[in-house]
Amino acid sequence: MTRIRVATTWLDGCSGCHMSFLDIDENIIQLFDRIELVYSPLVDFKTIPENIDLALVEGAVSSEADKEEILTLRSRSKVLISFGDCAVTANVPGMRNQFSVMETLSRAYIENSASGQILPSGFVPKLLEYSRPVHEYVTVDLFLPGCPPPAGVILSILNDLIDGRPLSLGGKTRFGA
């Protein structure tokens, strides 16, 4: 059986959605008979490959690097899922949106810094004006809300996708869950 090529990525988020994915426990063994993880923070590939069947995107789009990542991933993926509240709504990363980038940076690097008190330049990706949901940049095929989405829901959605069954979340996960 040919395995479908799955990519996952982690933009501006806490990695909690990826942790919830790992919480499917031993089911991961059977799942990996059916999928091949071709790009992910969980594996060691450094560049986004071509011909991805399914991409899971955790996190909001907050920096130039996030934006580049999501545009490339979208162009190389057949199906793209907004994975968790940060990807769907901008969630916690979006809480900075009512402040300017400068206010946010100085809060983190100057007001609350015991030493150094230097704003980052060059060595970290430049923040965009707003932290935005993924669908404000690219077309999203499925929205999987939850903070994080429960492991069981992630597993059943992946199996439904692989088997070509109709997708329905039916209230099994919600914003903030």
Add this chain to the structure above:
Amino acid sequence: MRYPAFLQRIADRADVQPVRILTFSINGQAVSAREDETILSVARENGISIPTLCHLDGLSERGACRLCIVEIKGSPKLSPSCVTLPRQDMEVITNSDRVLDYRRKILELLFTERNHICSVCVSNGHCDLQSLTTELGMTHVHYDYLHTRHAVDASHERFSVDHNRCVLCQRCIRVCEEIEGAHTWDVMGRGYLSKVITDLNQPWGESTSCTGCGKCVQVCPTGALSEKGKSVAEMTKKRQFLPYLKLMRGDESR
């Protein structure tokens, strides 16, 4: 209008001043109603569910949230069922594609106006706004968020108000005026710049009219009004008192 007692006894007699009973239909189902009942109330009596946010049993209707909109045959516009009275032979549709589509859009727009972050909210899991996303099948917000900046007022000894989470349903205003009789809360500004205020836009803790009863906190549908000391998902609201208070006062006008 009150008459002198001897006339009032006659005015109160149902056989002399009967309340008209109307018949009309909801989703093709024939229903009967008193002429002074709202479409929402008749629908619920007949087991037909219509989603609401600003409505709360025991408070007057405000028609603020528009989530209870229904289609009325012959009318080009959608009508909020909580403030629309039925007419004889009216045909009401509560679940057409058009109605469901507009309800979802209204809900999404509520999310764009303020900063609703369910995952870090005191009311996570106990929030009327959050439940509506599941009920109405809202998967994401199609519109741009406004990213407006809103204050948190924690000046009151026991309660706080976070305007980021307010949906302007005005339940707090109504319960404070109609049940507690203090009228501490009101609304200022227009459109999306509106906000609920205490007294003349003074800090809640400095309000001279607030009795500290906490009814506004209990009726608030979201985490906008909460008790201090509650962390994420810990704020459950107790609203059972409203219908009883209304009944004990014999106040059927609301």
